[in-house]
Amino acid sequence: MDVKTKGQDLHKYMEKVLGLIEKPEVTEEEAKWITAETVNGFREYVNPGFLEYRKTVTLDTQFAAVEWSDKGSCFQDVNGKQYIDCLGGFGIYNVGHRHPKVVKAVEYQLKRQALHSQDLLDPLRAILAKILAEITPGDLKYSFFTNSGTESVEAALKLAKMYSGRTTFVAATRAFHGKSLGSLSGTAKGMFRKPFLPLVPGFRHVPFGDIDMMRTTFETCALVGEDVAAVLLEPIQGEGGIILPPDGYLQEVRALCDEYGALLILDEVQTGMGRTGKMFAAELYGVVPDIICLAKAFGGGIMPAGAVVAKEKVFKNLFDNPFMHTTTFGGNPLACAAAIATISVLLEEDLPARAAKVGDYFLARLKEQAKGHEDKIFEIRGQGLMIGIEFQNDVIGYNFAKGMFDEGILVAGTLVNSKTIRIEPPLTIAIEEVNQVITAFDQVLAELEV
Template identity: 70%
Template structure:
């Protein structure tokens, strides 16, 4: 046997042994996944594997960032299973009221039985489609969207995430008018792929990847005069605006509500300058703010509407961009101008169809309005004696922001709530603000506990 052959034989044996180890490892993990309950020893093994593998194979930065992990890594709250519609448990069996809601994906709750069953039923029939034949659930879901969205919004393209829906919206706007200028707003968050990141406003996310997609400008959110002047300047320089993209309420920016008349003013400006109005309702849609879509509060209809997060019912990743026929017809001659392998797959469509069914059956948008008013009142009363800590509590429906005087106070409150079984988190653009964004199915008893824990934690903060 030559040295080369011996070396090849040795490598093959090494690979065989490595694959055997991976096979045994996957069997152990699959066995744990299949269990309803796990032992203390298994919980300890899962915790160690999670922390070690995040450090060595995912990103060690998450261990420093997550408030659920101690500094030395000896303890970590590793999420393991749902616990009713509004809570989850870690591997140690501790239950948390979810007031982060997966950054807004659990509008109908954790593992809603109807949504879960729709996905199971579709999985048993066909999980994915061949891509070539017409798939029925995509067509049915598109009709549902045309029926429930406001105004003349009619045609839908399906994606897997909010970022992808924004990308599709930008391409639609470019094809519609051949214009290349877009205006977004300060504190905006539209995603982190290069196109959507061009609309996102936070410098720390943008600087390492500059230059962005050409043609994006940012103006102050809520400033109609600045928007008008920017659109006028663009028209005067031959850089006419293709579209204005905006969140009706800025989620990651710190739950910033628009000034009175702002969104209607944007609609009028877009009409005047021949630009499209794009609403990013990835976080504000699907009943979150007290109506099915946030724009309904302001009686404004966009030309393009982006949806995701809760669109998949907390079961499947799913998103949609919905546009008027006038805008969407740019895609008619060649429907392959913008495509996706997994967007609009049968499992995602089944989840979204069931989600609309649940939102309507359980009247969850109205419940969000009712519980939102209740929680806003309670949180404000809890903070009444802590003006040195809390700057403002604001929101609409069950999208609530609590802004503190410093980032450090916000972190301490978040950590204190977490230690007491309530999960919240800061926003990506405005770190001084934490979100209260529970499932729309949260009970009054759970809301009362959140308010009580908030009041208790505020009383323990030492400046």
């Protein structure tokens, strides 16, 4: 086939796809074509490993389920089957799927201006930064906007280095902070780290929740002249398996940082924006960090968006030269519009408080249904609508995910602790939908074989 013919065929292919995008509904024949193209595309051009993974967590041919639309607390596949979303895009959909207020803000901004000039002053970035200064804990003030969680962590690490002139960071075992090289240095799972060693030097890992080991690490670093620049922690570990800190732990870490002149960075990429029953999990524990990292739900499930918010004493190192750390798309008008609308929805609908109330109900009912299944379930734990079901082994967990998917409930494991299945639905999930999930949980659990 000559280049011209190939180009014409490719153009026809793209026009067909664009036509399907414009259609509110697709026919059965179109759905079959989309499914075949998707599976083949993943196998030949994206990564066949995703297909193999889907086969481990779905029954029969359901690995080829292709998502097509979403609304409220649900996804719908290209064939019209609906799934209650208890994965939440790893915590993206806090205000629900396609919340009208967030969609409207982005649509109107898109009609006016999609991306910023990179030179003039963009108003929504300034306005969003002011809002964040008002709603974040304590005296956190200045914001730098990113596109994702790992970018937020990278920016936080650079801010900490500039502030302190130190190069030692303390993170926790089971931590997950992202997979770019700096944030991966804080992430604790060996499988993600080993192929890319050596990572950024200076990182030490201590057991999450062990304040004595944390103190010993600080003392040792000081003795050898490698003073700690910052402690990087998730208030509640997400990918580690929904691990809650012991009582008083975060306050003690805060005090230890103050004693040694180190910063406290809280990675609230997954816990922030109302997920745990407060706008930020730091508020649950009465702790004010020096830097807070946000992403995931920050863009309202509509736009990729993240932020780093820091105290003035930390951020002011960028005042003299604001080009020391930049990003082309971070803080773009569409993302800022989505974030402003998202925060408005969270406050207007009091979703953090709703997450606390619905989460308490959800957790209690799951624990109740789990009684008598101790041979399958090790523990159910959580805070707000951030719940983890830890099974006795990962095989049981995978089979549980298969069963739930068959019942139209989307769940998935956590990246660092494969035995734990997360429950992180939109904070807007209806009680009726929660009850559907609990009924399916009871049914699937009864049918699981050990």
